[in-house]
Amino acid sequence: MRISRVLIENYRNFRRLEIDPFPPSAVIVGENGVGKSNFLRALRLVLDPDLPDSARFLRPEDICEFSDTTYEKGVKVRVEIDITGFAGNLKAEAALDGCFSELNPLTARLTYLFEPLVKVDGQSPTNLTRDDYTWDIWAGIKADRDGRRIRRDVNFTVLPAMRDAVGDLSRWRDSPLQELLDTRKPNKSALADTAKKVSAAMDLLAQEPDIAQLANDVSKRLIAMAGSRVDISPKLGFASSDPDRLLRSIRLFVDQERTRSVADASTGNANILYLALLLERAASRRESDAVLDTILGVEEPEAHLHPVLQRQVFSYLLRNESSLMVTTHSPHIAAVSRLDSLVLLRPGRDGATEAAFTARCNFTAMQKADLERYLDVSRAEILFCSGAILVEGIAEVYVVPALAKALGFDLDEHGVVVANITGTDFQPFRNLLGSGALQVPHVIITDGDPTNKEGEYIHLGLRRAAKLMEPVKQSDFLRRVEEALAMGDQADTFSLRAEAVDVGVFIGPKTLEVDVAPLLVEPMVSAYADFDVSEPLKAKFEQAARGLAGGDQAHIEEFLRRIDAVSKGRFAQRLASYVENADFSTFSSRMEGVIASVTSSATEEEKERRVVMGLYSHSTFGHLVSALDQISRAVRKTGLFDAKPAKGEA
Secondary structure, three states, X not given: OEEEEEEEEEEOOEEEEEEOOOOOOEEEEOOOOOXXXXXXXXXXXHHOOOOOHHHHOOOHHHEOOOOOOOOOOOOOEEEEEXXXXXXXXXXXXXXXXXXXXXXXXXXXXXXXXXXXXXXXXXOOOOOOOHHXXXXXXXXXXXXXXXXXXXXXXXXXXXXXXXXXXXXXXXXHHHOHHHHHHHHOOOOHHXXXXXXXXXXXXXXXXXXXXXXXXXXXXXXXXXXXXXXXXXXXXXXXXXXXXXXXHHHHHOOOEOOOOOOOEHHHOOHHHXXXXXXXXXXXXXXXXXXXXXXXXXXXXXXXXXXXXXXXXXXXXXXXXXXXXXXXXXXXXXXXXXXXXXXXXXXXXXXXXXXXXXXXXXXXXXXXXXXXXXXXXXXXXXXOHXXXXXXXXXXXXXXXXXXXXXXXXXXXXOOOOOOEEEEEOOOOOOHXXXXXXXXXXXXXXXXXEEOOOOEOOOOOXXXXXXXXXXXXXXXXXXXXXXXXHHHHHHHHHHOOOHHHHHHHXXXXXXXXXXXXXXXXXHHHHHHHHHHHHOOXXXXXXXXXXXHHHXXXXXXXXXXXXXXXXHHHXXXXXXXXXXXXXXXXXXXXXXXXXXXXXXXXXXXXXXXXXXXXXXXXXXXXXXXXXXXXXXXXXHHHHXXXXXXXXXXXXXXOOO
C-alpha cells in the first residue's frame, strides 16, 4: 500500500501542487524554505492519527500567501491523497470500501477540506475568523463520505529533523519499543515467573547493609519532613516485581553484554536504531491487523548521519520500503535513490512552490541504469542545482567555472553545476533535466570533433546534437551534415552549429583547448610553465599556443601533443587557477559592443536570440561564451555581459 497521488491547494507554500503519479519510496529534495516539511505536514492533516484535531483548524498563517483569496474572504484549503497497492487484500478493500476513486488500479481517495461554515450566495464573505470555518476529512471521488475513520487503518507518521532519538528511546512512553512489546507480549506465566525471580534478586540486594541503611535513612527523612501523612514507603530496587509492569522495565542496550545503554550510543546510531524500531513497529502492526499500513516520512536524516551511513542505510530502505518518503538536502541520499523516486520542490514564477518529478518519465532500462549509476558516482549534485552545464570531459569541469567567474558569473554562488557526463550520450540527461521530468535549466557544451584520428571528416558534435532533435528535424539536419562531410575542409558548419542552439547544444569548431586558445593563450602559457617538463618542450608549447591564437591551424597537432603529455585533466586544473584571476575587461567591453550592434534594431522577442548568435559567431570560443550567457539568463535573469562588470573593470 502506498500513496500514488497528492494534491495540495492553498496550504502554506502551495497554491496548487499536484504530484501524479506520486512515486513509491519518494525522495523529496529542494532548497531551504521551499516547503519540504510543510509538504509532510499537509499529508499529516489527512492521515496522522496523532495530530490533534485542533491542529487541523488552520490559522491565517497556514494559508498560502499566493492564494487567489484570503482567510478573511473565505479561502478553501484542500489536501487530496490517493492510495493504491492494496488490490487483492480483502481486509484493505473492505476497510476502504466507499473511498474508491478508481478501479484500475484500485485506488482510494481521502480529502482534507478546510472551508467556511456558511456559503453566502452571490456575495463574497468578509472579515471571517477561525470561528467561521470548519474542517473535515472526506472519502471517495466526490469527497462526500466520512474519511476520518481511515486514519485508524492507514497511518502517516513523521520522524522530524533534529529529533532527540536518545531521549525518546530512553523514555518508555515515547519509545517505539513500547508498542512493539505490547504487540509481542510474552506468555503470562513466563512474565509471572520472571517477576518472582526479579523480586528475589531485589530482596537479596536489599539485604546488603549499605542498601538497607540508605532506604531506612530516606524513610526517616521523609517522616521528619512531612510526618506520617506522606504515603511513601521507600525501598530500593532495579525493576518492578509486578508482572504487568515488568515489561516497562525493559530497556534497549546497544551491546550484547548489556553494558551500554542507548544514552551511550552516538546520535547517529541512536537515530538508526529509532528508525529501525519504527519500521519494525509498522511491520508488527500490519501483521497483527492493528492497521492496514503505516506510511513513514523522515525529515532530513542526514542531520545525524555520516555520509557513508546515509548511503548504506537509505540504499537499503529506499529499495525495500515502498511506504517511505524522505525529505533531504543530502546528495548522498539522493545518489542512492531510484531514478523514478525523485521529487524536486522549488519556487514557481508566482512564488508558490511547484514540483517536478521523474515518475512519469519514460526512461529506457539502459538509460535508467546509466543515470542511476551516474548519480551514484557524482553524488547527485545536478538534483540540487538551479542550473546545469552538461559537458563531456574533465577539462570543461575545471575551465568553464573559472572562465565564468572571471567574467563576473560565479557558478557556485548561483547554484549552477558543471556536470561531467564522462561521455557524449547526452540524451538520458536531457530526459532527466528536461520539461518531462525535473525541468532544470541547462545547456550542453560539446566539442565539434570534425575529424577522426585518420583525418576523415565525421563531425561528431553535430551528430550528438541531432540525437536531441525531433525526428522530422533530425532527418533534415543529418542530411545537411552529410552534405558538409562531402565538402571536406571546404565546409562551413557554423549554420549547423548555430541551429543546434535551438536544442540547447553549443558545439565548438574543434576541441576545447584548441577553440579557447585565442582567448586563453596567456593563462595557457603560464599554466604549462608550471609543469616539470624541459625548457625546450615549454618553448614548443608556447610557440604552438601563440601560433594557434594567431589563427595558424598548423600548430594544432603539436599543441595537443604537449597537453596530452601532461594529461588534459592536470593541464585544465592548473589552467583554471590562471583563468579565474585573469583580466578580461577588454574582452568584456568588446562583447558589450557586439551585443549592442546586434540588438540595436531588434524587438524584445528577437534580442535574446540575436545576443546568443552574436556571441556564438564572434570567435572559435563563441559557443562557450554564448552557453554561459544563456544559463546566466535562465538563472540570474540577465545576460553574461550586462549583469555586473568583469574583473578589472571599474
